[in-house]
Amino acid sequence: MLMLWMPKKSSWCLLALAVVLTSLFAGGHQQDVVLAKDMKFKLHSRDLMPLVGFGTYQVRGADLIKDVLDKSFAAGYRLVDSAAVYGNEKEIGIALKELLPKHNLTRKDIFITTKLSPDDQGEKAYDALEKSLKNLDCEYIDLYLIHWPGKHGVNASKEENSVARDLSWQHMVKGVKNGLVRNIGVSNYNVRHMKELLGNNHGIKPAVNQVEWHPHYHQPELLELCKKEGVLLQAYSSLGGSDNRELLDNAEVKTIAGKLGKTPAQVLLRWALQQNIAIIPKARSQKHIEENIDLNFTIPEEDMKTLSSFSQKKYAWDPDTIA
Numbered sequence: 001m002l003m004l005w006m007p008k009k010s011s012w013c014l015l016a017l018a019v020v021l022t023s024l025f026a027g028g029h030q031q032d033v034v035l036a037k038d039m040k041f042k043l044h045s046r047d048l049m050p051l052v053g054f055g056t057y058q059v060r061g062a063d064l065i066k067d068v069l070d071k072s073f074a075a076g077y078r079l080v081d082s083a084a085v086y087g088n089e090k091e092i093g094i095a096l097k098e099l100l101p102k103h104n105l106t107r108k109d110i111f112i113t114t115k116l117s118p119d120d121q122g123e124k125a126y127d128a129l130e131k132s133l134k135n136l137d138c139e140y141i142d143l144y145l146i147h148w149p150g151k152h153g154v155n156a157s158k159e160e161n162s163v164a165r166d167l168s169w170q171h172m173v174k175g176v177k178n179g180l181v182r183n184i185g186v187s188n189y190n191v192r193h194m195k196e197l198l199g200n201n202h203g204i205k206p207a208v209n210q211v212e213w214h215p216h217y218h219q220p221e222l223l224e225l226c227k228k229e230g231v232l233l234q235a236y237s238s239l240g241g242s243d244n245r246e247l248l249d250n251a252e253v254k255t256i257a258g259k260l261g262k263t264p265a266q267v268l269l270r271w272a273l274q275q276n277i278a279i280i281p282k283a284r285s286q287k288h289i290e291e292n293i294d295l296n297f298t299i300p301e302e303d304m305k306t307l308s309s310f311s312q313k314k315y316a317w318d319p320d321t322i323a
């Protein structure tokens, strides 16, 4: 139809037509849902952090790491979540050398998180950060987290834990100043630990708090505090963790999944993402890796409410025990 009034051989008109068509599609309903792989959060540093990442707990060995990262980059993941205690930083570093060029990516296109071991909490924190950077063998780490509010080997009820994590934070602030890491944050911090850290005020606020978070365990008060302080809450064990099918087999999760034509895993991940909570699912098979980032759908409000009203129980370690 538009072609009818268009004079032939006029490239100017072709350009105008292209502009009209582009704006028609851009304004259309198709653009309403941002793809999960493109969802990002602006951290205090102004760095953009992908909301969907790839978890690597218990994913060890050079071949397995290379295989899952290859599949995850192909599927669109751009964030890799590691930790000193996962024992896979070196293998990730080696894999990146080969996989970045293979996927036409450079270092700045991906986001690498790793974590301070509870063994190195306190005075050893700076050396531990340097060691992780050396293991990963890249110019900088995007995000370094205090893995756990306690110090390994110290009685959980002791004040020494609080002193140690505060010292860790000061070393991590130095790590940012010296360019080893771009953003620093915490993991497994409860409201009390968060308030303590914010109150100590060492010049840099935590960028992220990575915590256990799924329909059977979520903490509205912690989410509220993080939002107020501009701290991104990042969920772990969204699917219930390894070797635990309780959430994946849950009847209500399955009903909602069936209704929406999605898998239970996709519903569990979308439930978090739809609340602007970041996710880092772990998977080994190509099918799971692909479906865990294929989250372009909306869970209706009533189903969100159902998922948010499950009985509460904790699967992973409990930071409330740490002074």
Ligand SMILES: NC(=O)c1ccc[n+]([C@@H]2O[C@H](COP(=O)([O-])OP(=O)(O)OC[C@H]3O[C@@H](n4cnc5c(N)ncnc54)[C@H](OP(=O)(O)O)[C@@H]3O)[C@@H](O)[C@H]2O)c1
Pocket: 054, 055, 056, 057, 058, 081, 082, 147, 187, 188, 210, 211, 235, 236, 237, 238, 239, 240, 241, 242, 243, 248, 263, 265, 266, 280, 281, 282, 283, 284, 285, 287, 288, 289, 291, 292, 316
């Ligand atoms: N900061 C912390 O203290 C902490 C603690 C725990 C975890 N994390 C981080 O969070 C990441 C994720 O948590 P997680 O590893 O505990 O567990 P998760 O992501 O909740 O679940 C992983 C399990 O679900 C299976 N799975 C993955 N995709 C699936 C799908 N689409 N359908 C059915 N099953 C699926 C996986 O099996 P397959 O591998 O066989 O596919 C694996 O056994 C970790 O890898 C780690 O990076 C951090």
Ligand SMILES: *[C@@H]1O[C@H](CO)[C@@H](O)[C@H](O)[C@H]1NC(C)=O
Pocket: 029, 030, 033, 035, 296, 297
């Ligand atoms: C995202 O999902 C919506 C709703 O189903 C659909 O209209 C849109 O085309 C999808 N976008 C992409 C890029 O797949």
Ligand SMILES: *[C@@H]1O[C@H](CO)[C@@H](O)[C@H](O)[C@H]1NC(C)=O
Pocket: 104
């Ligand atoms: C690689 O990325 C560059 C820059 O984004 C782009 O110009 C080029 O076409 C890409 N090449 C391939 C093979 O995808």
Ligand SMILES: *[C@@H]1O[C@H](CO)[C@@H](O)[C@H](O)[C@H]1NC(C)=O
Pocket: 155, 156, 157
């Ligand atoms: C930790 O300290 C508490 C309080 O001092 C004490 O009751 C408990 O036995 C200690 N636990 C261990 C494992 O030492």
